[in-house]
Structure formats: C-alpha cells, structure tokens
Amino acid sequence: xxxxxxxxQLILPEYGRNIQNMVQHAMNIEEKEERNSAAKAxxxxxxxxxxxxxxxxxxxxxxxxxxFIMSNFELDVESPYGKPSPETFSAPPERMLYPVKSRKYxxxxxxxxxxxxxxxxxxxxxxxxxxxxxxxxxxxxTYLIWNKDQVEDSIIQRDxxxxxxxxxxxxxxxxxxxxxxxxxxxxxxxxxxxxxTNKKYSKNFRKNKRYGxxxx
Numbered sequence: 001x002x003x004x005x006x007x008x009q010l011i012l013p014e015y016g017r018n019i020q021n022m023v024q025h026a027m028n029i030e031e032k033e034e035r036n037s038a039a040k041a042x043x044x045x046x047x048x049x050x051x052x053x054x055x056x057x058x059x060x061x062x063x064x065x066x067x068f069i070m071s072n073f074e075l076d077v078e079s080p081y082g083k084p085s086p087e088t089f090s091a092p093p094e095r096m097l098y099p100v101k102s103r104k105y106x107x108x109x110x111x112x113x114x115x116x117x118x119x120x121x122x123x124x125x126x127x128x129x130x131x132x133x134x135x136x137x138x139x140x141x142t143y144l145i146w147n148k149d150q151v152e153d154s155i156i157q158r159d160x161x162x163x164x165x166x167x168x169x170x171x172x173x174x175x176x177x178x179x180x181x182x183x184x185x186x187x188x189x190x191x192x193x194x195x196x197t198n199k200k201y202s203k204n205f206r207k208n209k210r211y212g213x214x215x216x
Contacts, residue, residue, distance in 0.1 A: 011070045015046055023070045032076070039077040043067055065089075105163060107146040108139050113163065120167045132168045136160050137176045145185070150178045 010020050019042065026038040043063045053059040061081045068075060073086050105112075112135065119131040140156045153175045160168055 011072070012066060015049065015066070015070070019046055019049075020070060023067065023075065026077075027071055027075050035075075036077050039067060039075065039079075105159060108142050108159070108163075112139060112142070116160070116164045116168065120164060129170075132160070132170055133173060133175075136170055136173070140175050140178070141181050144178060144181050 004017075007017070008020070010017065012020075022038075022042050022045070026035055026042060029035040029038055043060070046066065047053065047059070047063050053062060056062060064079045064081050065084055068079070068084055069089070073084070115131075115135050115138075119128055119135060122128040122131060136156050139160060140151060140153075143151050143156065153173075154171075156175060157170045157173070160170060
C-alpha cells in the first residue's frame with residue numbers, strides 16, 4: 001500500500017493528486033503540439049473543479065499561472081498570457097501607505113472633512129452658509145456623543161473654521177442647544193430599550209404559551 005507521505009509532495013494541494021499527475025504527464029509529452037493540447041485540457045479541468053474562480057475577471061490567467069506553478073515552471077507550452085517566472089510570485093508585495101488623518105479632530109469623523117469640502121464648493125452664498133450651519137450642528141452632536149458634556153458654540157465654530165482652512169466662518173451664529181442634543185440621544189436610548197423589553201416579553205409569552213402557562 002502506497003501512502004501519500006512517500007509520494008511526491010503536492011505543489012498546490014487544493015487541486016489534488018490527479019491534477020498533479022496530469023501536469024507531470026504533460027511535461028513528459030515530446031510532441032509540442034500534443035503538449036499544448038494537454039495543457040489546455042488541464043486548464044479546463046481545473047476550471048471545472050473550481051467554478052468559484054470564474055467570479056474573478058482574470059480567472060483564466062490565474063489558471064494558467066497555477067498550471068506553471070504545479071510544473072515548477074518547467075512546462076514548455078504556449079500560454080495565451082505568456083510564461084511567468086518564479087520571481088513573479090516570490091517577490092514581496094509593495095508596501096501600502098497608511099492614510100494619514102488628523103488626530104486632533106478624530107471625534108468628528110472623516111466624513112465631516114468631505115462635507116466641509118463639498119460645502120465650500122457651493123457657489124451660492126446663502127446655500128453655502130446653510131450647508132455650513134448644518135455641518136456645524138452635526139459636529140456639535142458628534143462632539144457631545146464622545147465627550148458627554150456641554151460644549152460652547154464658539155468651540156465648534158473655531159474647529160469648523162480651522163478644518164475648512166478659513167473658508168467657513170460662522171462666528172456669532174446660533175447652533176442647536178446641547179440640552180436638545182442630549183434629549184434626542186436619550187429618547188433614542190429609551191426607544192431601543194423599549195424594543196428590547198418588548199422583544200423579551202414576546203419571547204417569554206410564546207414560551208409560556210407553549211407550555212400552557214399564562215400570566216393573569
């Protein structure tokens with residue numbers, strides 16, 4: 001009895017022993033035309049065995065690359081994508097640059113920066129001021145969510161002026177009151193708590209009804 005431990009190690013185990021044997025057989029074919037036909041047949045087989053690869057736009061290119069990998073890049077056939085080199089798959093990936101964001105205003109969120117840029121691009125002054133006031137109120141709500149305290153409108157106006165590089169100035173404008181923001185957040189919390197309580201009551205009622213128990 002022959003064990004897998006004494007057989008040749010599989011290069012791509014996900015394709016199995018039979019595919020590896022087919023690749024080895026194709027490498028031993030002397031006729032180049034017949035070898036090319038065998039390579040195309042193997043690509044079709046591994047494509048049928050792994051239909052999920054078809055979701056990728058370049059899946060056929062990937063199948064041909066896998067064929068060469070299983071042959072240790074020794075298979076001499078004509079590929080529609082060219083024969084890859086081992087260095088192509090051994091080279092380390094390029095280093096990805098981590099996005100640099102301001103730590104000073106992280107509590108406002110990155111979306112606020114995009115909103116400010118969009119507001120500054122509005123040509124109509126009245127609409128631009130209205131958009132800026134909406135952004136300022138949103139910033140105040142976000143500030144109170146993180147700090148759980150009162151905040152002066154001047155602080156929000158100063159931060160907005162700095163985030164917009166001086167393009168927006170709401171000095172003297174009135175923003176939404178902190179008490180109203182806290183009241184809105186508390187109403188949302190109570191609503192969620194009520195939903196959880198009703199859900200728990202309904203679950204217990206169905207359970208008691210199933211076992212013939214009712215609360216009277």
